[in-house]
Amino acid sequence: xxxxxxxxxxxxxxxMMESQERPLHVATLLIYSLPDDAGxxxxxxxxxxxxxxxxxxxxxxxxxxxxxxxxxxxxxxxxYDLDMEYHVRHLAxxxxxxxxxxxxxxxxLHSNRxxxxxxxxxxxxxxxxxxxxxxxxxxxxxxxxxxxxxxRMMQRSMSTDPEAVxxxxxxxxxxxxELLESNKGISRLRRGLTGMQxxxxxxxxxxxxxxxxxxxxxxxxxxxxxxxxxxxTILNGRIKGQRRFATQQYAFSRIRRLSxxxxxxxxxxxxxxxxxxxxxxxxxxxxxxxxxxxxGIPVSLRAKDDQGAGSAVSFIMAxxxxxxxxxxxxxxxxxxxxxxxxxxxxxxxxxxxENFTALFMAPSSVQTALNLEGRTSPIFNVTISNVPxxxxxxxxxxxxxxxxxxxxxxxxxxxxxxxxxxYAGSLTFGFSGCRDSVPSLQRIAVYAGEALxxxxxxxxxxxxxxxxxxxxxxxxxxxKTRTSKAANE
Amino acid sequence: xxxxxxxxxxxxxxxMMESQERPLHVATLLIYSLPDDAGxxxxxxxxxxxxxxxxxxxxxxxxxxxxxxxxxxxxxxxxYDLDMEYHVRHLAxxxxxxxxxxxxxxxxLHSNRxxxxxxxxxxxxxxxxxxxxxxxxxxxxxxxxxxxxxxRMMQRSMSTDPEAVxxxxxxxxxxxxELLESNKGISRLRRGLTGMQxxxxxxxxxxxxxxxxxxxxxxxxxxxxxxxxxxxTILNGRIKGQRRFATQQYAFSRIRRLSxxxxxxxxxxxxxxxxxxxxxxxxxxxxxxxxxxxxGIPVSLRAKDDQGAGSAVSFIMAxxxxxxxxxxxxxxxxxxxxxxxxxxxxxxxxxxxENFTALFMAPSSVQTALNLEGRTSPIFNVTISNVPxxxxxxxxxxxxxxxxxxxxxxxxxxxxxxxxxxYAGSLTFGFSGCRDSVPSLQRIAVYAGEALxxxxxxxxxxxxxxxxxxxxxxxxxxxKTRTSKAANE
Numbered sequence: 001x002x003x004x005x006x007x008x009x010x011x012x013x014x015x016m017m018e019s020q021e022r023p024l025h026v027a028t029l030l031i032y033s034l035p036d037d038a039g040x041x042x043x044x045x046x047x048x049x050x051x052x053x054x055x056x057x058x059x060x061x062x063x064x065x066x067x068x069x070x071x072x073x074x075x076x077x078x079x080y081d082l083d084m085e086y087h088v089r090h091l092a093x094x095x096x097x098x099x100x101x102x103x104x105x106x107x108x109l110h111s112n113r114x115x116x117x118x119x120x121x122x123x124x125x126x127x128x129x130x131x132x133x134x135x136x137x138x139x140x141x142x143x144x145x146x147x148x149x150x151x152r153m154m155q156r157s158m159s160t161d162p163e164a165v166x167x168x169x170x171x172x173x174x175x176x177x178e179l180l181e182s183n184k185g186i187s188r189l190r191r192g193l194t195g196m197q198x199x200x201x202x203x204x205x206x207x208x209x210x211x212x213x214x215x216x217x218x219x220x221x222x223x224x225x226x227x228x229x230x231x232x233t234i235l236n237g238r239i240k241g242q243r244r245f246a247t248q249q250y251a252f253s254r255i256r257r258l259s260x261x262x263x264x265x266x267x268x269x270x271x272x273x274x275x276x277x278x279x280x281x282x283x284x285x286x287x288x289x290x291x292x293x294x295x296g297i298p299v300s301l302r303a304k305d306d307q308g309a310g311s312a313v314s315f316i317m318a319x320x321x322x323x324x325x326x327x328x329x330x331x332x333x334x335x336x337x338x339x340x341x342x343x344x345x346x347x348x349x350x351x352x353x354e355n356f357t358a359l360f361m362a363p364s365s366v367q368t369a370l371n372l373e374g375r376t377s378p379i380f381n382v383t384i385s386n387v388p389x390x391x392x393x394x395x396x397x398x399x400x401x402x403x404x405x406x407x408x409x410x411x412x413x414x415x416x417x418x419x420x421x422x423y424a425g426s427l428t429f430g431f432s433g434c435r436d437s438v439p440s441l442q443r444i445a446v447y448a449g450e451a452l453x454x455x456x457x458x459x460x461x462x463x464x465x466x467x468x469x470x471x472x473x474x475x476x477x478x479x480k481t482r483t484s485k486a487a488n489e
Numbered sequence: 490x491x492x493x494x495x496x497x498x499x500x501x502x503x504x505m506m507e508s509q510e511r512p513l514h515v516a517t518l519l520i521y522s523l524p525d526d527a528g529x530x531x532x533x534x535x536x537x538x539x540x541x542x543x544x545x546x547x548x549x550x551x552x553x554x555x556x557x558x559x560x561x562x563x564x565x566x567x568x569y570d571l572d573m574e575y576h577v578r579h580l581a582x583x584x585x586x587x588x589x590x591x592x593x594x595x596x597x598l599h600s601n602r603x604x605x606x607x608x609x610x611x612x613x614x615x616x617x618x619x620x621x622x623x624x625x626x627x628x629x630x631x632x633x634x635x636x637x638x639x640x641r642m643m644q645r646s647m648s649t650d651p652e653a654v655x656x657x658x659x660x661x662x663x664x665x666x667e668l669l670e671s672n673k674g675i676s677r678l679r680r681g682l683t684g685m686q687x688x689x690x691x692x693x694x695x696x697x698x699x700x701x702x703x704x705x706x707x708x709x710x711x712x713x714x715x716x717x718x719x720x721x722t723i724l725n726g727r728i729k730g731q732r733r734f735a736t737q738q739y740a741f742s743r744i745r746r747l748s749x750x751x752x753x754x755x756x757x758x759x760x761x762x763x764x765x766x767x768x769x770x771x772x773x774x775x776x777x778x779x780x781x782x783x784x785g786i787p788v789s790l791r792a793k794d795d796q797g798a799g800s801a802v803s804f805i806m807a808x809x810x811x812x813x814x815x816x817x818x819x820x821x822x823x824x825x826x827x828x829x830x831x832x833x834x835x836x837x838x839x840x841x842x843e844n845f846t847a848l849f850m851a852p853s854s855v856q857t858a859l860n861l862e863g864r865t866s867p868i869f870n871v872t873i874s875n876v877p878x879x880x881x882x883x884x885x886x887x888x889x890x891x892x893x894x895x896x897x898x899x900x901x902x903x904x905x906x907x908x909x910x911x912y913a914g915s916l917t918f919g920f921s922g923c924r925d926s927v928p929s930l931q932r933i934a935v936y937a938g939e940a941l942x943x944x945x946x947x948x949x950x951x952x953x954x955x956x957x958x959x960x961x962x963x964x965x966x967x968x969k970t971r972t973s974k975a976a977n978e
Contacts, residue, residue: 020509020602040584086731086924089597090590094581094616095529101579108578112601113509117729117925127583128617240606242575435575436606 004065004075007143014143015064015074015116017411021241023113025120027139027407028150028421029106029247029430032399034132043090043127043134046397050123051084053169059144060171063119079119086118093128099247102126102135103442107245109137110407110432120144123170133402138170142409147298147387147419151404158394158401167397225317225337227379231289233282234437235416236378242435246445247405249428250452258452261459264335269455270386271295271338272331273429274418275320276451278382279330281444282322292333293320293381299342314353316341317380327451327458382416383408389423406430416441493554493564496632503632504553504563504605506900510730512602514609516628516896517639517910518595518736518919521888523621532579532616532623535886539612540573542658548633549660552608568608575607582617588736591615591624592931596734598626599896599921609633612659622891627659631898636787636876636908640893647883647890656886714806714826716868720778722771723926724905725867731924735934736894738917739941747941750948753824758944759875760784760827761820762918763907764809765940767871768819770933771811781822782809782870788831803842805830806869816940816947871905872897878912895919905930 007015018024034042063079093101105126114120120141127134138154145153157173168174230236259269274295282288295318318341321333345353387406394401405428406419415437420429429448433441496504507513523531552568582590594615603609609630616623627643634642646662657663719725748758763784771777784807807830810822834842876895883890894917895908904926909918918937922930 020605044584083924085593090583090593092581092583092617094579095533104574104579115730116509117731128581241604242606435572 004077005062007074007076011076011143012074014141018113018116018141020113021239022409022411023111023241024142024409024411025110025114025139026142026145026147026150026409027106027110027137028154029102029405029407030136030138030154030401031129031403031405032134032136032396033402034134035398038399043125047088047090047125050088050125050169053172054082054084055172056080056082056119057171057173057175059140060119060121062144064116064143066116082119086115087122089122089124091124091126093126095128097128097130102129103245103247106137106407107243107435109139110243110245111241111435114139114141121171134399137407139407147385147406147408150406151387151389151421154404155390155394158390158396160392160394162395162400163398164395165397167395225294225319225341225380227317230294230378230381231291232378233289233293233381234285234287235381236413237415237437238412239410239415239434240436243410244431244433244435244438244441245407246431246442247429248431248445248448249403249426252422252425252427254452254456255427258455258459262331262335262455264331265338267297267299267386268331268335268338269452270420270427271297271318271320271334271384272327272455273448273451274382274384275322275330275334276327276454277444277447278320279322280447280450281440284443285439288322290323292324293322294318295320295382295384296380297338297383298385299345314345316345320381327454331455331459378413381414382418383414385417385419387419387421389421391422391424393424403428406432408432410434416444493566494551496563496565500565500632501563503630507602507605507630509602510728511898511900512600512730513631513898513900514599514603514628515631515634515636515639515898516595516599516626517643518591518894518896519625519627519643519890520618520892520894521623521625521885522891523623524887527888532614536577536579536614539577539614539658542661543571543573544661545569545571545608546660546662546664548629549608549610551633553605553632555605571608575604576611578611578613580613580615582615584617586617586619591618592734592736595626595896596732596924598628599732599734600730600924603628603630610660623888626896628896636874636895636897639895640876640878640910643893644879644883647879647885649881649883651884651889652887653884654886656884714783714808714830714869716806719783719867719870720780721867722778722782722870723774723776724870725902726904726926727901728899728904728923729925732899733920733922733924733927733930734896735920735931736918737920737934737937738892738915741911741914741916743941743945744916747944747948751820751824751944753820754827756786756788756875757820757824757827758941759909759916760786760807760809760823760873761816761944762937762940763871763873764811764819764823765816765943766933766936767809768811769936769939770929773932774928777811779812781813782811783807784809784871784873785869786827786872787874788834803834805834809870816943820944820948867902870903871907872903874906874908876908876910878910880911880913882913892917895921897921899923905933 014024061078061080061082062076065075065077067074091105093105095101109124114122120143122139124137124139125134126137129135140150153170153173156175157168157170159167255266255269259266262269264272275293278293279288282293297316297318299314299316316338319333319337321330321337324330324333385406385408389404401423403426404421404423406421407430408417408419410417410432415434417432418429419432420427422428429445431441431444431448433444438444503513550567550569550571551565554564554566556563580594582594584590598613603611609632611628613626613628614623615626618624629639642659642662645664646657646659648656744755744758748755751758753761764782767782768777771782786805786807788803788805805827808822808826810819810826813819813822874895874897878893890912892915893910893912895910896919897906897908899906899921904923906921907918908921909916911917918934920930920933920937922933927933
């Protein structure tokens, strides 16, 4: 065993907050086509080969060691002798192996906790997916990975060469220098959090300053969303341990066409799709509040005092306008709200951005320490992340990656998470929710499909010249939209 | 919701001791043949039908409610609105769907905890088992069921009629009067434990009396095994959360023939098989202690002062003679040890039996309260249970029950559990163990197969007249012994 490593405050929060009701792992679901010449033993052999890959890059060899009498704080220990039959698993779907059966299995796997006596990851190879496909469900603890880092991990263990047979296992793939570089934002965030740990008192002061800096810029008609302005909804109570999962997939060209027509960002379209889906879902549950729902959205920002090349990972809050029936006005409200939030954040110094980010991206233990919990309103109603992924088609040992879906963690106060990945011309949504708090979560995915259609009708038909494009979009959609039936089970 | 029900001390111990490292559920693995005319939708339809069975007999509707500020003790609440998609699950085995794949899946399912927010059971229908078979893994919390009650539950939801199509779901099957009657032993045990709760002081006194009553009958050469005489082994440390599972199956006629030839009970043969397997396994691990391992064995007893019809479920400890190389002398030692233990127990009054039982069958929280934990030696090394099951072939909605295996719980200090069921001419062993404490658990199952062969060579060939029977046994064995490959994964 190599030297022990102390956890930073972010890692500490994510590991110590882990519980039976609130497992804090995140996952990616990958859908592959089997190579044309794959025999019945292909996946069995793949699993055997993967189990033989026993070189581990960070953080696949990090094992969490609980506090003890001798050492009252937890540490990471390096483990080079992993039980590969535990970490690499071979599963199957029952007949007929459709999206429904896959969604049910993923929801169940995502409800199971990682074993804290081992490095905090599992890699599941799932056979029996219809149309000659298989799936991989890769799960890692949130203390070790976030959405962006997760997608990059995936990417570096795949190849753009359809014939490459020696693509490394995910846990053995070397980390290229430029990826280390691009993780700086996260390292900085961690430093910020570590700073906080040193002095909660100074952190309180910082948070007050940040809040005042934000507040100073606004007036009553300002579309800027303040923290804790969110209404209480069924999505914002305490969660339990079981999960639901549903997916939606779009051709990226549809999203881009719409953003062009509406004069907004791709992110705004993602928010408008989510808003339309949530509005319909909550109305059906007789649970749509009169006030608009708000979303917390991780974004890349460049600070006003930033001379360097890197951008900072930060966080904005947006008005989802779920109280607005008209889809046109709904998207316009969202657009104004995100534009205002980015303007505000760009006016902050890097230190201010980092403190703001640390404050609102950190799990609620930090918020508790800062006396922010226990307010009557949620900080915001739902996290919506849009994680840019690889643009080229990827292959893993001759199996073509068809789609890639995020499966996220939910926490007390936020029983639903919406994350999307872009990959090779498609945009995929993963809806992850608490089984008990979000009944019929599957419908949110279905309504997300309808929400894009509604936006297309509004913004593409409105512009006469775009009529043709709208027809093209409909054609593309017919072949491209796929909705899983996960949440009904 | 109906009235709340307070937990008795046994239920309280089993529920409160539940943890991530030590899930306290027990399960049964059932192997069925598909009806000859079953189409590809047979299991999907079966699962759908089972999910529609929403009548619940005790204890399938009991939900555990945690202590709160308002009510500082846990209670059972009745739940009549179960989430059947959670409780009844449809799974599949990867290709080729052999015993190995099944064992791996069962070990994983058994590592997952039940959701304490719902009634504490799950029913898994597993398709893809080779030779036109499927499996059911039924899991329930140990606070609600023990081995004997579990087998009876199974039995009443099946039929001896191969054509019966309306056999009730396990959770809807009415409980016949005679089964309620035969559970008296357990109720008495529970009363005994409740009595203890009322006065730990009096319980201490009782335990001292029982120990003295036992001690009084013995001398140095006495084969009676005292509690805490067990050597420390790799099976007796603290456990972790992941499990291994392996099985072994014999024709019951082989066991009976051997017991007749050796002049011992069927139970003694079960112990001798376990002993032979453990001896070989521990030697191979360089972990066989010089002192013999001891086993704790649930038995049915009739007390000396018992005038009534019922027998009491109690508990004896036996010398497994794992330090004896000669299989003949090994079985003789076991036989003397169990005979002596039963003689001793039969000399106790019903009250004494019940207190002794309560003391050693209860989970260790009770033992802690009685200051029995923390001694340097384990109470005993391994639990070995032999649960008599149905003798006739059973069917569930036209699917023939081929075999039935117990999947048990393990606890700190006892990382291995050996339980067997008898059913329709066969005797099946389930070996359940902690994944980290018992490496290569599968070998114990393989060695259990070899152990019976060794005993047959010793006792059947020794008697000239039995030579022919031995040959018959070998023939029966060839077709009947089936070993799962579970533990290697």
